[in-house]
Amino acid sequence: MPAVDYSLKVIKPNIGGGRVSGSGEKLTSSFDLVEEMHFLFLRVVKARDLACNNAGGTRYPFVEIKIGNYKGTTKYFESSKPNPEWNQVFTFEKVRIQSLSVEITMRKKESVNDEFIGKIAFKMSDIPTRVPPDSPLAPQWYKLEDKDMANGSSVGELMLALWFGTQADEVFPDAWHSDVAPVSGDSIMNTLSKVYISPRLWYLRVNIIEAQDLVLPSDRNRITDVYVKASLGDMKLRTKVSADKSLNPRWNEDLMFVAAEPFYDPLILTVLEKNNDDEISLGSCVIHLSKVYIRWRPEPVGAKWYNLGNVGVEVEELKFSSKLNMRISLDGGYHVFDEPVNFISDYRATFKGLWPPAIGVLELGIISASGLVPMKSRDGKETTDAYCVAKFGPKWVRTRTAVDSFSPKWNEQYTWEVYDPYTVLLIGIFYNCHLNGEKGPTPKDPSIGKLRIRLSTLSTNRIYAYSYPLIVLQPSGVKKMGEIQLALRFTCPSHTSLLATYARPLFPKMHYIHPLSVPQLDSLRQQAVSIVSQRLSRADPPLRKEVVECMLDAGHRLWSPRRAKANIQRLMEAIHLVTEARKLFDKIKKWNNPIANVLVIVLYSTVVFNPNLVMPTLLAYCFLIGIWRYCKRPRDPTHVDIKLSLADSTNADEWDEEFDTFPSSKQGDVLRMRYDRLRSIAGKVVVMVGELATQGERLNALWSWQDRVASAIFLAFCVTVGVIVLSGIVPPRCVLVLVGLYVMRPPRFGVDIPSAPENIFRRLPTKTDCML
Incomplete structure (x- = not known):
């Protein structure tokens, strides 16, 4: 079985009319982060003077638009209206149009067959092109002709407008799209792209x-x-x-x-x-x-x-x-947490008077997805109806639903104001369960994948175009659900404002003056998530509760052996510099490289006899390390790393335990085995914490006189060294040099054997004797 590729990939989409490169060129188009898509727009406004077969007028009139194999219809009225109004917009992707004409037919709804009223036809070559910011194209009245076209008789008039445009057109988000033709009725509303604002x-x-x-x-x-x-x-x-x-x-x-x-x-x-x-x-x-x-x-x-x-x-x-x-x-002086503390997209207080000025703009181009897995079966055919949701601050965006496509193309662009660079953009893809043919009383939109991008890891005024893997955890293990192609740009006009942001407190001042306890914050966050999900689910179309809770990580973090081991590994990597310094010092003590040891001793002696060189030496060392690591700096934005999460090395039993319910649904030997394993892991953690406490207690024991001999030795050492230093017999610098030379002495002088101070320290009493 071939290995699954979970890496981040650089892409080169045809965005900005082909004028965008990795150099970060600033473009003027409001849709320069997505690929330009061309559509035929048809706006049906209203009709008048329709031919009537009864005194009450034409019942149930509607308009049918047909372009080749694509067909769309307006809503119909359930009462007699001589001058019905629809004001609906239809879009057809230009590359898929294979017809040379557009047929617009007026019909009225009947129980058996829809009765023909009139018809209009347009040639594709006669349709104009509109480019925003041009004003909208004015609709015109066109005469409807009956079946006998030769007579030229009119059976009424229809007001409409046709034009070619792009997704930058202002009517695009609310238009009916030809790719949702399998969807009908009220379900079409669930396919539209929308912007939502969280309640204050x-x-x-x-x-x-x-x-x-x-x-x-x-x-x-x-x-x-x-x-x-x-x-x-x-x-x-x-x-x-x-x-x-x-x-x-x-x-x-x-x-x-x-x-x-x-x-x-x-x-x-x-x-x-x-x-x-x-x-x-x-x-x-x-x-x-x-x-x-x-x-x-x-x-x-x-x-x-x-x-x-x-x-x-x-x-x-x-x-x-x-x-x-x-x-x-x-x-109002607090920031209300509805997101996890580690993945916050906004730190502002509720009260608007405390808001800092915006430092820049974040632009996101949701281009497309590829290789999405099938989520449902419709009419015996596996399918995926995917839409994308992005959140930053109180603003949520939702793309239109791409029906029956494993490689949907959205090409929608959105912007947010940025108030702090240490914020996270959250993006998720979901399967739309609320289209025609779905079964079940309360279907929920399952997550296809989710990713986070921290703005502080992005260079300003540069375009990032990447294909991100969509990774989810399932009871069977980690699974790649596809990839999503995104383009991002964080624009900051003033770098002075950006630098000043780093000196500002992360949270509003009330969090430091009157801090809330951790249990309070947990309870309040649950309330906030519930309120936001309820309010957004009341929009039209709704941003459903399960989507909001998934984006906000509303689920409780229960015990996971995988996550525990991953966090321990993160801790070890975080103190990598300390461990490397310890290993280097051990090498120096063992004299593996005598030349390097001599240089270290010379440098140490020089610094001791010239204390004013201590700080410059440390700063120069840090500067050189920073310059050396600049060449190896990360070039890509942050993304999910399955190796860091140990998702690639977790066995089936640990996956089953991680996805177990709370309280556990397991019984008998399985539950007993997992409890014993948890006790084993927790026991190791307890031992580690106990060892740290022991070292601290030994330091306190130097002055506690619990071990009278050890305390007397320590005080005698302090007095002796103090007298020697004050008397001037041996200068303090010589004492430090002698201590350093003693510690870094060659192995032939017994460096492998613990020294006397170490032996005394290890004999100091601790409170372990008092524990049950």
């Missing part, structure tokens, strides 16, 4: 302080366990039970919600008493978020008393009511 998210902080004058039921005179339940939409949180058992309980506890503009749902707070297994309401209040104070600075919010009553009752009209003391604010 806020952190809602509810600090519940205390209640006053709670009213108990008449049959009791003693309060028990009281707490407050707060709900915002589908999200419900509650405080702890108050330790104060009086009618004026205290909590002083924060509850955090995520709220999205516009604020549809009010905040409902209810004081509840738990009596055995029952919950008894002691009062509620409803707070509309449009009236809540917006806090974008660190200053505290003033507390306010709220009347408690029954939900739906105007508590302001009550003469007496229980009260609840709270601080409620919309904290």
Whole structure:
């Protein structure tokens, strides 16, 4: 079986009219990152004076467009309209047109056969070409001719416009495309390209302080366990039970919600008493978020008393009511996390007044895909109906769906404003399950592949054109689903602004002044993902919940042996410089190369006797390493590396464990074996952490006098060296040189045997003796 190629490939697409090269030439066209595609556009506006067979007018009129084997129809009206209006646009890819004429037929819907009303024909050679930014072509009235063309009689008029154009035409995104001819009805809406904007998210902080004058039921005179339940939409949180058992309980506890503009749902707070297994309401209040104070600075919010009553009752009209003391604010000084912290595409705070200026523009050309795997079978034929989704900041884009194609061509270009280079562009391809012929009550669009591109790894003002592998993890292992061809450009007009961005805090200041805990952030991120998926699924066409959750990595990261081993390997590579320095020092101690050892000793002695050369020497060394590594710098953007993820070396059992449900669906010996393996891996981690703790405890033991002899030796050493240095008998520099020479002495002088200081350090007591 041939090896699968998971590498990143450089491509040379015919973008920018063939004027783009790898030199990063700046072009003026708004579609210079995609290949130019030519289409025939036909806009059907309305009809008038249609021939009528009854007094009520022509029923169910519609227009049929036919070009060779391609045919498209407008919607039809279910009532009699003498002057129907459609205002629909149809597109036909020019390279696929094999006809010399366009036939436009007016018909009316009938139960058996659609009745012919009139017809218009155009020659391809007579159709004009429009190039934006030219104004749209004005539609004209054309007479419909009946079947007897020789009579020249008219059966009505049809207003339409025809022209040749490209995907840069403003009507292109909403037009009916000839490649979606197998799709009909309302499903066509699911094939259109659209741009979506995430709702503006806020952190809602509810600090519940205390209640006053709670009213108990008449049959009791003693309060028990009281707490407050707060709900915002589908999200419900509650405080702890108050330790104060009086009618004026205290909590002083924060509850955090995520709220999205516009604020549809009010905040409902209810004081509840738990009596055995029952919950008894002691009062509620409803707070509309449009009236809540917006806090974008660190200053505290003033507390306010709220009347408690029954939900739906105007508590302001009550003469007496229980009260609840709270601080409620919309904290706009935070960035609301809906993405994983490591893959954020936007760090801005919610409050617009805190936004930094934009530093540049990111342009993405979604050119095509190739080698996509079949996802479904339709009419006995394997097929793939793929569309692409890209996200950066609050802006989502979705390409049109390419129907029945394993090598779709989208050639759509989008732009985003960039506020920080340390951000990630996220791109995913999905299979459209909402076209004709799909079965199942709630079909979901499965992911074909996903990739991330960090902007800080891109050079500014340069075009990157690459073919990225689409890699997914499945219970059977890693699988390549195809490739996607992209063109990117990060344009930054001012490098001064770019450099200033690196000195700015990554997150808004509120994250550092009043930080949120990790459990709080996890809970709030789950709320944010749920809100964004609900709002975008209400668009037309919807960006469905499963797509949003896949793009935002909403799934919990459960235990994975593969990921654990990969992270350990990453850690070892991260400290590669330290380990290499240790290996080099070991070579020096063993005197494998005497000439190099002599040079090192000379350099060491020179630096010791000239301390002012220490910093320049280190900086010069770092500079030389940087210059040497510049020639070997990465030339390509970041992409998925299966070797780094150990996806190419994981066995079947570990894949099965990674994709197991939570709680586990396994039982018996399989579960026992995996638990034992987990204990083995965790045991090694525990030993490693214990060894690090042991070394730290030995350092503390130097002063603890737990081992009196060792502490006395250490203090005696400190006094002796101090006296020698202060007395001037041996200068400090000579002491350092002697220590260095002793450490780097040749092996014949016993370098393999641990020295006395090492032996003393290893004998220092630790707390391992005190552990069970």
